[in-house]
Amino acid sequence: MRVPGSLTGTGLLLRHQLRRDVWIVLAWTVGATALYVSQAVSVAGLYRNQAEFDRAAALMSHNTAFVAMAGPARALNTLGGQVTWQASAFGCILAGLMSMFLLGRHTRADEEKGRDELVRSTAVGRYAPMTSALLVTMIADLVLGIGVAAGLIAYPLAVPDSLALGAGLTLAGWFFAATALVAMQLTATSRSAYGLAGAVIGLAYVLRAVGDVGRPALSWVSPIGWYQAMHPFSGLRWWPALLLLAGAAVAVAAAYAVFARRDIGSGVLATRPGPARGTLRGPLGLAWRLQRGAVIAWSAGLFLTGLAYGSIGKDVRSLIGDSRATREMFLQSGGDIVDAFYATAFYLLAILGVGFAISSALRARSEELDGHLEALLATGLSRTRWLLAQVAVTVTGTVLALGAAGLGMGLGYAMVTGDAGRIGPWLLAALTYVAPVLVLAAVARLLYGIGPRLGTLAWLALAFCAVVMLFAQVLRFPAWVQELSPFHHLAMVPAEDFRWWPFVALLLVAAVVSAAGQLAFRRRDAG
Amino acid sequence: MGNVIDTAGLVKRFGATIALDGLDLHVPPGEVHGFLGPNGAGKSTTIRVLLGLLRRDAGDVQLFGEDPWRATAELHRRLAYVPGDVTLWPNLTGGEVIDLLGRLRGGLDEGRRRRLVEEFELDTTKRGRSYSKGNRQKVALVAALASDVELLLLDEPTSGLDPLMETVFHRHIDEFRAEGHTVLLSSHILGEVEKLCDRVSIIRAGRCVESGTLAELRHLTRTSVDAHLVSPATALATLPGVHDLELEGTRARFQVDTEQLDGAVAVLSGCGIRTLTCTPPTLEELFLRHYGDLVPVVEAPA
Numbered sequence: 150m151r152v153p154g155s156l157t158g159t160g161l162l163l164r165h166q167l168r169r170d171v172w173i174v175l176a177w178t179v180g181a182t183a184l185y186v187s188q189a190v191s192v193a194g195l196y197r198n199q200a201e202f203d204r205a206a207a208l209m210s211h212n213t214a215f216v217a218m219a220g221p222a223r224a225l226n227t228l229g230g231q232v233t234w235q236a237s238a239f240g241c242i243l244a245g246l247m248s249m250f251l252l253g254r255h256t257r258a259d260e261e262k263g264r265d266e267l268v269r270s271t272a273v274g275r276y277a278p279m280t281s282a283l284l285v286t287m288i289a290d291l292v293l294g295i296g297v298a299a300g301l302i303a304y305p306l307a308v309p310d311s312l313a314l315g316a317g318l319t320l321a322g323w324f325f326a327a328t329a330l331v332a333m334q335l336t337a338t339s340r341s342a343y344g345l346a347g348a349v350i351g352l353a354y355v356l357r358a359v360g361d362v363g364r365p366a367l368s369w370v371s372p373i374g375w376y377q378a379m380h381p382f383s384g385l386r387w388w389p390a391l392l393l394l395a396g397a398a399v400a401v402a403a404a405y406a407v408f409a410r411r412d413i414g415s416g417v418l419a420t421r422p423g424p425a426r427g428t429l430r431g432p433l434g435l436a437w438r439l440q441r442g443a444v445i446a447w448s449a450g451l452f453l454t455g456l457a458y459g460s461i462g463k464d465v466r467s468l469i470g471d472s473r474a475t476r477e478m479f480l481q482s483g484g485d486i487v488d489a490f491y492a493t494a495f496y497l498l499a500i501l502g503v504g505f506a507i508s509s510a511l512r513a514r515s516e517e518l519d520g521h522l523e524a525l526l527a528t529g530l531s532r533t534r535w536l537l538a539q540v541a542v543t544v545t546g547t548v549l550a551l552g553a554a555g556l557g558m559g560l561g562y563a564m565v566t567g568d569a570g571r572i573g574p575w576l577l578a579a580l581t582y583v584a585p586v587l588v589l590a591a592v593a594r595l596l597y598g599i600g601p602r603l604g605t606l607a608w609l610a611l612a613f614c615a616v617v618m619l620f621a622q623v624l625r626f627p628a629w630v631q632e633l634s635p636f637h638h639l640a641m642v643p644a645e646d647f648r649w650w651p652f653v654a655l656l657l658v659a660a661v662v663s664a665a666g667q668l669a670f671r672r673r674d675a676g
Numbered sequence: 677m678g679n680v681i682d683t684a685g686l687v688k689r690f691g692a693t694i695a696l697d698g699l700d701l702h703v704p705p706g707e708v709h710g711f712l713g714p715n716g717a718g719k720s721t722t723i724r725v726l727l728g729l730l731r732r733d734a735g736d737v738q739l740f741g742e743d744p745w746r747a748t749a750e751l752h753r754r755l756a757y758v759p760g761d762v763t764l765w766p767n768l769t770g771g772e773v774i775d776l777l778g779r780l781r782g783g784l785d786e787g788r789r790r791r792l793v794e795e796f797e798l799d800t801t802k803r804g805r806s807y808s809k810g811n812r813q814k815v816a817l818v819a820a821l822a823s824d825v826e827l828l829l830l831d832e833p834t835s836g837l838d839p840l841m842e843t844v845f846h847r848h849i850d851e852f853r854a855e856g857h858t859v860l861l862s863s864h865i866l867g868e869v870e871k872l873c874d875r876v877s878i879i880r881a882g883r884c885v886e887s888g889t890l891a892e893l894r895h896l897t898r899t900s901v902d903a904h905l906v907s908p909a910t911a912l913a914t915l916p917g918v919h920d921l922e923l924e925g926t927r928a929r930f931q932v933d934t935e936q937l938d939g940a941v942a943v944l945s946g947c948g949i950r951t952l953t954c955t956p957p958t959l960e961e962l963f964l965r966h967y968g969d970l971v972p973v974v975e976a977p978a
Contacts, residue, residue: 429775435776526748
């Protein structure tokens with residue numbers, strides 16, 4: 150940056166990268182806009198009158214678990230206040246993830262695969278590739294913010310506050326892009342760089358959670374806390390946005406300073422030598438070794454989310470209060486409202502668990518596209534055994550991740566209420582969701598079996614199930630659409646009694662679809 | 677005993693692209709077979725069909741007398757493969773990869789593994805991502821050469837190795853052959869093929885255009901002759917099979933069809949030979965003949 154020539158080619162690279170990213174950015178923008186606007190839509194349909202809304206808001210604002218999950222409770226008896234409360238923290242996580250992935254794919258991932266070296270051998274300046282990657286990401290965050298602001302203004306909500314929610318989101322995205330840029334300089338592989346950048350996002354979320362519940366100082370060291378401190382729809386103020394901007398600037402400067410001192414292709418954190426002899430016995434050992442980190446991370450994440458839900462305890466009763474629509478939502482089959490709430494929580498955690506199951510099923514895809522499969526299949530290993538090992542790890546990981554979610558929920562509940570009696574039953578309740586989650590993993594397997602590039606379409610199946618879960622009742626989807634979701638058929642334990650046949654039937658469906666994937670995989674070209 | 681590799685009329689298409697267009701390849705046991713062709717001629721595709729990774733569209737393929745698409749895993753216990761572009765798992769060390777591939781193939785010869793690691797000067801404690809191209813290739817070579825197999829399929833195995841390591845590689849290939857085993861060596865490093873291979877097949881655009889021992893192939897081509905004589909050899913000008921004749925006084929330089937060499941030498945000795953240099957055609961010339969389009973292409977022997 151000191152020499153003007155060190156930025157030569159930035160414009161050209163920028164155009165090239167934007168072309169590669171346009172669809173990805175649009176998809177994230179639609180997702181984030183839907184997150185914000187859907188809160189307005191769903192809240193608007195819940196309460197009959199303002200008095201009921203006020204009562205529910207008062208109850209919500211006193212529930213520490215909800216505050217910990219979403220943010221400081223401000224103006225919860227207004228639509229704008231509800232949107233801010235329910236969407237801003239998760240919106241930040243979305244913007245952070247998008248920034249991290251975009252930035253990573255144009256910096257560390259390119260560097261790791263050697264594409265970066267090829268680009269650098271042409272007449273581009275030393276800082277051009279990372280500068281254009283940063284600009285692309287900043288533009289993407291800007292689009293994200295504009296989408297959210299426009300969606301809220303169109304709803305319609307107040308213009309200045311809607312703009313603040315959008316602008317703050319953009320700035321939060323910039324902040325996480327800047328910290329991700331630092332992470333990309335530190336580690337030598339994109340997988341570990343994503344781990345580091347993702348941990349920054351997670352830490353920001355946890356800091357503000359603890360801060361909002363009882364230690365306000367902590368919220369002031371979290372970028373998500375700064376965003377929420379702008380108080381949209383509850384006495385809007387703009388100056389906390391400057392903190393985001395300043396934080397991003399500091400991180401960018403740090404990233405450039407580190408980059409100036411490191412070699413292309415290496416990180417700052419040195420890689421340690423490993424064992425000279427291997428203990429991996431076969432395809433199962435290898436598959437487990439490659440996915441072990443993901444299984445542990447997902448299980449820990451779901452455990453903590455379960456713990457957060459569980460620690461709401463019996464407050465559920467006061468939270469849902471006397472709003473009839475909400476009661477109806479939770480109490481479709483009658484029974485205890487606490488059970489009904491937790492049945493919904495299991496459903497939500499299971500949908501999160503699908504994230505693990507699909508990414509685990511698609512690990513086979515990256516093994517093939519990265520060229521590792523060819524070397525494996527040239528040994529005595531058959532395609533069937535290789536893919537079965539992948540399946541085994543996906544199934545085991547799914548059981549562990551969902552089990553961790555159920556255990557966390559039960560432990561959280563026991564900690565708050567002193568009632569440990571639910572730990573066992575809730576563990577089992579969480580495990581019933583193994584069946585529908587594996588159906589979606591099997592769909593991913595089938596798509597991959599037909600062709601490796603089709604595999605990613607499986608994420609659409611997850612999006613479909615999430616939409617059905619969130620909006621099927623509010624938007625009154627036709628029955629056949631709801632029935633397409635495997636989750637629809639499962640008994641909502643603990644609100645409903647467990648039924649064997651849907652569980653077994655879903656497992657059978659998963660097995661058949663997965664087997665079809667096996668057959669397709671055996672018939673096509675591989676490697 | 678039949679051939680180790682037999683393909684007849686092998687066809688493989690990728691969409692509209694025809695990668696293999698009726699390829700015939702025959703490799704008997706105990707031979708190091710050079711598989712020559714420029715980039716994109718179909719060498720890697722052939723090897724991947726032989727490995728059962730790709731499914732043929734037409735024709736016949738047999739490996740040890742069996743169909744590699746059906747008996748894939750059983751056949752793979754008898755062979756080892758080194759791809760041209762080796763990718764390793766970024767988090768696994770070279771040693772772990774060698775042992776994993778060896779176990780999957782049905783076991784490694786411990787003594788040979790130790791010797792190979794030593795001779796190739798490979799640091800087996802480094803992680804996959806920190807190896808250079810040559811070192812990644814060494815990992816794959818050690819894994820292949822240390823396993824107890826009868827056939828090596830090598831796809832440009834030395835493209836990243838330095839000359840010292842190439843020598844190590846050549847020594848091990850010679851040892852492997854001495855044990856009666858078979859090698860299919862795809863390469864476009866002609867010197868290596870000349871040094872190592874008993875027979876070669878040259879492919880172009882998915883077809884085998886020439887196949888045979890180097891001696892046989894040479895026989896089909898021209899020998900370069902450079903002679904200083906007592907008297908000018910003007911008779912050469914009318915001799916059939918002589919090309920590019922340059923006569924400068926008593927010096928004669930020309931190319932002659934190898935079948936006509938005898939006649940040409942007779943003319944020369946009639947003129948009194950002072951010095952005579954005969955250069956057999958190099959593989960390069962054989963190769964250029966098929967690819968440089970300098971000489972009319974001779975159809976492959978059926």
